[in-house]
Amino acid sequence: MQILNTAAALHAFTEHARQTGQRVGLVPTMGALHDGHLQLVQAARAECNEVVATIFVNPTQFNNAEDFRLYPRVPEADAALLAPAGCTALFVPSVEEMYPQPTVLRFDFGELERVMEGAHRPGHFNGVATVVSKLFHMACPHRAYFGQKDWQQVAIIRQLVADLSFDLEIVTCPTIREADGLAMSSRNRRLDGPARAVAPLLHQVLAAAAAQVRQGVPPAQVRAAAEATLAREPLLTPEYVEVADAQTLQPLAAYAPGRAVVLCLAAHLGGVRLIDNVVVE
Ligand SMILES: Nc1ncnc2c1ncn2[C@@H]1O[C@H](COP(=O)(O)OP(=O)(O)OP(=O)(O)O)[C@@H](O)[C@H]1O
Ligand SMILES: CC(C)(CO)[C@@H](O)C(=O)[O-]
Ligand code: BAL
Numbered sequence: 001m002q003i004l005n006t007a008a009a010l011h012a013f014t015e016h017a018r019q020t021g022q023r024v025g026l027v028p029t030m031g032a033l034h035d036g037h038l039q040l041v042q043a044a045r046a047e048c049n050e051v052v053a054t055i056f057v058n059p060t061q062f063n064n065a066e067d068f069r070l071y072p073r074v075p076e077a078d079a080a081l082l083a084p085a086g087c088t089a090l091f092v093p094s095v096e097e098m099y100p101q102p103t104v105l106r107f108d109f110g111e112l113e114r115v116m117e118g119a120h121r122p123g124h125f126n127g128v129a130t131v132v133s134k135l136f137h138m139a140c141p142h143r144a145y146f147g148q149k150d151w152q153q154v155a156i157i158r159q160l161v162a163d164l165s166f167d168l169e170i171v172t173c174p175t176i177r178e179a180d181g182l183a184m185s186s187r188n189r190r191l192d193g194p195a196r197a198v199a200p201l202l203h204q205v206l207a208a209a210a211a212q213v214r215q216g217v218p219p220a221q222v223r224a225a226a227e228a229t230l231a232r233e234p235l236l237t238p239e240y241v242e243v244a245d246a247q248t249l250q251p252l253a254a255y256a257p258g259r260a261v262v263l264c265l266a267a268h269l270g271g272v273r274l275i276d277n278v279v280v281e
Helices: 007-019 035-047 065-070 075-085 116-120 124-139 148-163 186-190 193-198 200-215 219-231
Strands: 002-004 024-029 050-055 089-091 143-147 169-173 236-245 261-269 272-280
Touching: 002 007, 007 024, 007 050, 007 089, 007 124, 024 035, 024 124, 035 050, 035 075, 035 143, 035 169, 050 075, 050 124, 089 124, 116 124, 116 148, 116 236, 116 261, 124 148, 143 148, 148 169, 148 261, 148 272, 186 272, 200 219, 200 236, 200 261, 200 272, 219 236, 219 261
Parallel strands: 002 089, 024 050, 024 143, 050 089, 143 169
Antiparallel strands: 236 261, 261 272
16 A cells, blocks of 8 residues: 655556556545445445545634544554555645645535534535545546445535536445444544443434334424434533435425435534434435
């Protein structure tokens, strides 16, 4: 596995691969890797000759300085996990390399970003779209792999790819969970014992809500029941629970026949902000 630190080195690596007929898969991450990330690498490995993972804790997508400061950073452990999973190159740039000058780019994803993560983390998707656009330009991958755990992020990136005519395919992989249902997340490392013990409640609430959606319980009622369950747990502070159209991400007043529903939540648990979602087809 090659370690690449500059945009020029990344571009040269993938350009050579493309010119020799190799397919390039890109797996953008912020590191502190777990099986959710490794699944993306393995999916890329199954479909591409070269698999480029990126690790960059992107400052422009953090709306909370403390969250950025405390974001887990374990570069040596990450590198050791990637090669066995099938990664052939790892791009680990500095902030100066990614942002040689302060960015003034502004994206507007319309209604897609006025809800959930976009509404609760001002500027977040502007930062995500900025760094993902840069990575796409630097690496020119055939395919880029993202996790369903960040459902809204995938919707935003698909819109970005369409709007800017990036010549690549977005591949989405399912959410990988711990045995007790907790969605794997780098931020889980920051949970202390009591918080970790409560954490599976997030998925339990979503699973119960999904069952209600399948039974036709109205969205407002599903949402209220989920919020009430979360609020009963003293360690948890729910930020939002949403019952939304899985494609448009807009909150639902009623179900539409044949349209998938996504149930999304964000909650603070012992000082750590976690998100999760499930889709009801
Ligand atoms: N449990 C998971 N299952 C599948 N994909 C995941 C999972 N967790 C993260 N991913 C995906 O991995 C990619 C990199 O995500 P990221 O590095 O932010 O990890 P993370 O675990 O989501 O961390 P955090 O949520 O704490 O920022 C994203 O496409 C994300 O959706
Ligand atoms: C896509 C991404 C790597 C951009 O920094 C990040 O938002 C993430 O890890 O999901
Ligand atoms: N996985 C999304 C990255 C973030 O929380 O900033």
